[in-house]
Amino acid sequence: MSLNFTYLPRTIETVINRASQRYKGVMVTGMRQVGKSTMLRRMQGDRRYVNLDRYQALDLARQAPDAFFKQYPMPLLVDEFQRAPDLGLEIKAILDETDERGLVWLTGSQKLGLRKAVAEALSGRVASFELFPFSLYELQGKGPEQKPFMPTGELTRGSLDPLTAEELWKIIWQGSWPEVVHDEPDQRDAFFDSLLRTYIEKDILSTGVRRVEDFERFLSVLASRIGQEFAIGEIQKAVGVAAETARDWLNVAVATGVVYLLPPFYENVGKTLIKKSKLYFTDTGLAAWLCQSPSPSALKNAYNAGAFFENFVVMEIVKSWKHNGKKPLFYFYRDTRQNEIDLLIREGDIYYPIEIKSTASPQRKMLDNFGVLKGDTIKRGPGALICTCDEPRYLTSDVVALPVWAL
Numbered sequence: 001m002s003l004n005f006t007y008l009p010r011t012i013e014t015v016i017n018r019a020s021q022r023y024k025g026v027m028v029t030g031m032r033q034v035g036k037s038t039m040l041r042r043m044q045g046d047r048r049y050v051n052l053d054r055y056q057a058l059d060l061a062r063q064a065p066d067a068f069f070k071q072y073p074m075p076l077l078v079d080e081f082q083r084a085p086d087l088g089l090e091i092k093a094i095l096d097e098t099d100e101r102g103l104v105w106l107t108g109s110q111k112l113g114l115r116k117a118v119a120e121a122l123s124g125r126v127a128s129f130e131l132f133p134f135s136l137y138e139l140q141g142k143g144p145e146q147k148p149f150m151p152t153g154e155l156t157r158g159s160l161d162p163l164t165a166e167e168l169w170k171i172i173w174q175g176s177w178p179e180v181v182h183d184e185p186d187q188r189d190a191f192f193d194s195l196l197r198t199y200i201e202k203d204i205l206s207t208g209v210r211r212v213e214d215f216e217r218f219l220s221v222l223a224s225r226i227g228q229e230f231a232i233g234e235i236q237k238a239v240g241v242a243a244e245t246a247r248d249w250l251n252v253a254v255a256t257g258v259v260y261l262l263p264p265f266y267e268n269v270g271k272t273l274i275k276k277s278k279l280y281f282t283d284t285g286l287a288a289w290l291c292q293s294p295s296p297s298a299l300k301n302a303y304n305a306g307a308f309f310e311n312f313v314v315m316e317i318v319k320s321w322k323h324n325g326k327k328p329l330f331y332f333y334r335d336t337r338q339n340e341i342d343l344l345i346r347e348g349d350i351y352y353p354i355e356i357k358s359t360a361s362p363q364r365k366m367l368d369n370f371g372v373l374k375g376d377t378i379k380r381g382p383g384a385l386i387c388t389c390d391e392p393r394y395l396t397s398d399v400v401a402l403p404v405w406a407l
Contacts, residue, residue: 008178010039011143012129015325017043020102024095025126027081027106027118031257031282032198034133035178036107037079044077047105051079058083065090074103082108088121095125109203109256130257133176133283135319136160136405148328149320149407150345151352153382153398157406165360165388166296168404172312173296175285185295192289199256207252214241218249222259222279223290227307229276229334230261257282260318265331265344265351278332280311287311309358313386313404314343317354320407339369353383360388362401370399 012028020026028036041049050072052058060068061084069076069090081087091104106126118126137146137160145159163171174181180191196219200212209215221238225231236246253259261277281287288308293299299308314330321328333341333353343354353370362385373380383399386407393401 008138008141009143011146011323019127023127025104027126027128029108030131032109034131036131047075047077049077052083053080061087077105079107081106092121130322132319148324148326149317151382151384155392160405163405169296169300172284173288173299175283203256220290223287226311230279262332265333284312306358310356313356339372341369350379350381352381355385357387362387364395
């Protein structure tokens, strides 16, 4: 696979342009340095730009929002909007006086304050999207070609170039932040260290978290448990904090884009279901760094390699939906009899089961748990087993084994 240092287009660009023609504003959230500002600045045209990380602009936004928009008239791109969410009321007043579309673009590095600002002031006026680190399509310069992944039951595949196992595990270990994808190991380590420091100083402290060292340990404990249900008792004991604190910190990690929670499947299938959400990191490179994994080969051979592979695949599928502006209705299935399905995609009233294995030799028996999805209340669509086999192949009449680069 060939990577270069030129700008790599993002899948969501088309979605943002389309939304900007329909809505008066657009907001893009996501963790720091995932490429929000770089993307929007390339798309901004004659739109003005202001960054609220700069003191003068931030002071004006907080103290005199009416004067702020005289200093920076629309159409405008406001970077780091979460630093002055009360600016939303002034934006609302301006947008309500016009029928023009795409007047304001906003970026935000954490969603805690932004949710309130958008819900109270900008609801119906601003379309909101979330940007993650690069997907495989975006890494290969094929972002505009990416579609929301859905099992079809056929030997169809996307347009990704095949990867060797070594290339795949390097991506899983390296991480997919735009600034880290080309780094050497020592540069990668420095990037994640700087990212964590900035994340804590600019996002976490503003949420009221004060026990910084404990919070860092909390993130490391979460990283060691990716692909597992969030067990509050185990987490709080490992970190040494109260259960309520662990829950609050989990909410912070989710709201700031570090952690993705996959909810459990709740439909009645005649068995007692597990009701804890499954925990993933939005980027496996950050999780590997927090786990102090020294190299891609070490991660590939680690005891939790399967969990890292599963985390990577789940997030690739999440990105394929989110970066296309679609809300993913994703679940996992597990019951008290230990029947488990890694991922269920719901579209309409149909559920599409997906099993995820880091094997190059998929077997039909790996699909045995798909049988729990039956009955009058559940409609099951085609399924998939995502793995590292060379080419797509049928396992049953409607379930296909797909290499991860065939998504």
